[in-house]
Amino acid sequence: MNHWIILPIVLPSLLAPFIVLAARYHIGIQRVLSVAGVLALIVLNLALAWQASDGTITLYQLGDWAAPFGIVVVGDRLSTMMILLTAVLAFFVLLYAIGSGWDQRGRHFHALYQFQLMGIMGAFLAGDLFNLFVFFEVLLIASYGLMIHAGGNARLRAGVQYVLYNLLGSTLFLFALGAIYAQTGTLNMADLAERVQLISADDTVGIRLAAVLLLLVFAIKGAVMPLHFWLPSSYAEAPAPVAALFAIMTKVGAYAIIRVYTMIFPPDLAVTDGLHTSWLLIAALVSLAIGMVGVLAARKLDRVVAFSVIGSMGMVMVAIALFTPAGIAAALYYMVHSTLAAAILFLVVDLTRAGRKDLALTAQPPIAGAALTAGLFFVGAIAMAGLPPLSGFIGKLLVLDASFTSDIAPWVWGTILISSLISVVGFGRAGSVVYWKAKSLAPDPEVAPEADPASPPTALSYAAVGGLIALLVAHTAFAGQVHGYTTTTAAQLFAPEPYKAVVLDTPGKLTRPEDKEKADAYGDDAKDGEDH
């Protein structure tokens, strides 16, 4: 059995308590450990993604108990791609947190950061729904701590809203799990996929209910209208590096929808026929529109970015809701882009905050390093609004192309194109008021000194943002290769037989009775395999 696939979860979960226990009062050691941990994760996840790139599905049975009785961790193309994206994003965000000194403004930033990474990695790798729930909780607990890092009244109030909303989501998740277990008697995803097929067509109430409940839970995580209300104030009030890391958390919801609704409840399944495909697309279109109108309507720069995250999640969901291989491939491409673009914008907003009284969209005296910051904002806004030459444009083209065969293609095209225009106007207005009109005001000698409590941004902060932009440029330049990869990933998702076979037929302790003979036949191989 290959032990490497469990390491992205184990490594941060060991590093975090070590940071708390051994380096509690030494911010320097904490930083070194945290950066080293994230670098190790990048190398590890790169190797895992390379291993999965030829279609291999890696299975890890905890304690050697066979699925569906034991806990399994599964790495396929989609999972390894997402953990690699998480690790790379985490590295640059961590550099920014160190460069801007955010990690010193409260206690235990690095430990919570590692726990957060553990939860995200676990959610991407979990092979059964209950562990998906458990890892959701792990990442949420860590995110509660990170969300209110450095304190402040507005932040605590937003934190209360965020925690309460997510607690309700967790409760809903448990209801969905209970309903699924009552109907099928299993929570392992591969096993569920087989058993849901066997449910007779006249006894579908329970499983339809469960499918919708589960979709609601993932929609809360992915901030799909009408469940997006938690996002704007949480993301706007969270510390900037935390908000940038949270850019991957909405994608956990998108990932879960892709995983569950391609494998367990695929679109052609008779029992849940058309249940999610008919609703998700409309909700996604509305949330795309709401997000981009929010960009235009928001009165503070951080809210502008938060609403653009809702809009870009709507875009991802539109592509997912098509539930075709082309749609999923476009969604995965756009997901990577939207994660990077959102992170860049949150960090640039923080660079802007450093020299200003507040982030309201009013003309204020010029800030230090305004030209560079404004340039970075310009790049981020182009990416987020989906203008050429950056990858947002390519992603949007792919989504439009994939939706061409949809029944409501005119609506999809209309919403995407008009909302793009609105977001361009919104970003243009925000950027010109904050960065250009500043020149027209003489600096106020009385206000300026006291309005500059934060230290000016350091070179490391700019380097972190620059690194993310370089990634975005690479994502654009190698769009063909990346899209080729996501296309094969989508093909793997729509042919889940190898996944099920690997999860259910790999022998371990307590194999299913009908597999017993197969297991006996494998017996010698398994013994040889243990040495590796």
Next chain:
Amino acid sequence: MEFLVASAIGILTAAGIYLTLRLRTFPVILGIALLTYAVNVFLFASGRLMTGNPPILRDGVDVYTDPLPQALVLTAIVISFGMTAVVVMIGLGAFLGADDDHVDDPKADDAAAEDRS
């Protein structure tokens, strides 16, 4: 017994939802606590209701109760317990800091006043 358990889940959920729709932190936290109780009982019932049957294999016994929901409930109880403690602490911090325990966003003029101060 089915009727009792089902109505208990229903009443707990209804009361929980009513309380979570209030605007103050304390009723909302109580509401979430009630909802987690409801979901724990619901998870317990998802393995079918039985009385007096063993969950572990034993000689001479034909009917077993499902042990897995009990393990799931245990995990869910621990998580919801920890989460409630966290939200109480954060809510208390927000209340002590702002002298206000409303859950919703402050009104626009309040927010403007906070920004000015």
